[in-house]
Amino acid sequence: MSASSPLQVAVLLSGGLDSSVALRWAQREHRVRLALSFNYGSNHGSHELACAGFQAESAGVPHRVIDISSIAQHLDSALLNGAAAIPAEPYNEENMRQTVVPFRNGIFLAIAAGITESAGCGGIVIAAHSGDHAVYPDCRESFMQAMEAAVAAGTHARLHLLRPFIDQDKAAIIRLGVRLGVDFAHTYSCYKGGERHCGVCATCRERKQAFRQAGTADPTSYEA
Amino acid sequence: MSASSPLQVAVLLSGGLDSSVALRWAQREHRVRLALSFNYGSNHGSHELACAGFQAESAGVPHRVIDISSIAQHLDSALLNGAAAIPAEPYNEENMRQTVVPFRNGIFLAIAAGITESAGCGGIVIAAHSGDHAVYPDCRESFMQAMEAAVAAGTHARLHLLRPFIDQDKAAIIRLGVRLGVDFAHTYSCYKGGERHCGVCATCRERKQAFRQAGTADPTSYEA
Numbered sequence: 001m002s003a004s005s006p007l008q009v010a011v012l013l014s015g016g017l018d019s020s021v022a023l024r025w026a027q028r029e030h031r032v033r034l035a036l037s038f039n040y041g042s043n044h045g046s047h048e049l050a051c052a053g054f055q056a057e058s059a060g061v062p063h064r065v066i067d068i069s070s071i072a073q074h075l076d077s078a079l080l081n082g083a084a085a086i087p088a089e090p091y092n093e094e095n096m097r098q099t100v101v102p103f104r105n106g107i108f109l110a111i112a113a114g115i116t117e118s119a120g121c122g123g124i125v126i127a128a129h130s131g132d133h134a135v136y137p138d139c140r141e142s143f144m145q146a147m148e149a150a151v152a153a154g155t156h157a158r159l160h161l162l163r164p165f166i167d168q169d170k171a172a173i174i175r176l177g178v179r180l181g182v183d184f185a186h187t188y189s190c191y192k193g194g195e196r197h198c199g200v201c202a203t204c205r206e207r208k209q210a211f212r213q214a215g216t217a218d219p220t221s222y223e224a
Numbered sequence: 225m226s227a228s229s230p231l232q233v234a235v236l237l238s239g240g241l242d243s244s245v246a247l248r249w250a251q252r253e254h255r256v257r258l259a260l261s262f263n264y265g266s267n268h269g270s271h272e273l274a275c276a277g278f279q280a281e282s283a284g285v286p287h288r289v290i291d292i293s294s295i296a297q298h299l300d301s302a303l304l305n306g307a308a309a310i311p312a313e314p315y316n317e318e319n320m321r322q323t324v325v326p327f328r329n330g331i332f333l334a335i336a337a338g339i340t341e342s343a344g345c346g347g348i349v350i351a352a353h354s355g356d357h358a359v360y361p362d363c364r365e366s367f368m369q370a371m372e373a374a375v376a377a378g379t380h381a382r383l384h385l386l387r388p389f390i391d392q393d394k395a396a397i398i399r400l401g402v403r404l405g406v407d408f409a410h411t412y413s414c415y416k417g418g419e420r421h422c423g424v425c426a427t428c429r430e431r432k433q434a435f436r437q438a439g440t441a442d443p444t445s446y447e448a
Contacts, residue, residue, distance in 0.1 A: 066294070066298065067294045071290060074290065075342050102337070102341035103337040103375070103378050105378065106334040107334045107337075113327040113331075114295070114298070115295075115299065117327060137377060138378035138379075142377045143374060146373035146376075147370075149374075150330060150374045151330065154362035155362070
């Protein structure tokens with residue numbers, strides 16, 4: 001979903017694996033003016049944000065952390081309720097659903113649209129990928145298409161919404177990241193939010209599996 | 225744009241005239257579970273929010289004020305830069321454009337969607353009206369349609385977005401408010417943000433004119 005000519009863009013950068021690759025992809029395809037991270041009070045926020053800072057700095061991109069943690073008390077999600085609420089088992093529909101933060105991508109994209117328009121940019125890059133689709137409705141292409149129409153209609157610049165990985169899986173993203181020189185040791189995925197990746201929560205299992213499928217050495221230090 | 229059967233809804237309540245009427249409209253047509261206001265660091269925020277509190281309390285509706293003032297520093301608008309930045313003249317394209325807060329309604333609606341889904345409600349009510357359309361792209365029906373598709377696609381509950389006034393002007397809203405018993409003395413419009421309405425900024429002029437057009441006594445105490 002690449003725009004036909006290079007745009008000035010803001011990249012949503014969580015500090016996870018996918019958005020860290022998206023940042024480098026955007027540098028190859030567009031002109032990256034800003035990397036935007038959100039502190040939304042999640043269990044794993046501090047480690048994610050530290051990785052986001054590392055990735056932005058090593059890419060030479062200005063990094064803004066937007067504090068919306070005051071919203072967290074109004075949102076219902078295990079991801080906002082401490083590590084003990086995160087199940088130590090592979091993803092299934094039930095435990096994925098617990099970790100949904102209602103309309104999280106919608107909230108991130110809307111705020112990013114306001115900031116991107118204010119900064120005089122023409123597009124936003126988000127790293128949502130095919131593995132997110134099953135239970136997270138705001139990661140699906142149907143949502144992205146509607147949200148793209150909303151950010152276009154609702155801004156003077158008629159912003160674009162770029163989602164380069166929407167049809168790709170995490171292994172493909174890792175392979176691209178390797179080619180683009182992403183330092184995966186400084187990306188963070190664990191929903192438990194500990195110093196090291198726990199290795200047993202659903203996101204850690206997904207991360208391990210994706211490195212195996214990509215045929216790439218996994219630099220992550222897991223507890224288990 | 226009323227849903228066919230009553231919904232449990234959250235109402236966006238700025239404390240202005242339009243949303244105060246929307247709250248009473250929603251009570252007549254739906255079941256109002258929440259009124260949501262945003263502190264986004266605007267010049268006129270404190271007076272607006274006080275009026276929002278009054279309106280919610282007199283309607284007997286739980287009121288939540290969501291603090292997103294930390295976002296303001298990243299948004300470019302005269303509305304966020306103090307009273308001196310607000311021109312004392314009727315609306316024209318140039319001065320309306322200065323007061324645009326980029327993608328404000330998109331940001332409000334996205335956060336409201338997350339909160340509304342978390343609260344188990346089925347819809348959001350917003351009071352955008354025909355007079356807002358000219359320069360504010362995120363007040364137009366084309367934006368509302370896209371945003372409705374986004375909040376539906378991006379939530380498990382497939383939320384509705386109700387915009388009862390989208391084809392009405394401010395005078396019609398006032399007439400409806402009179403029938404619904406809205407106390408307009410406790411609504412606030414002035415973009416200067418003073419204790420009393422200035423009477424000369426574009427929103428004050430629009431407010432005066434709407435009361436005149438509605439043929440209703442204007443209870444507002446204006447400085448000029």
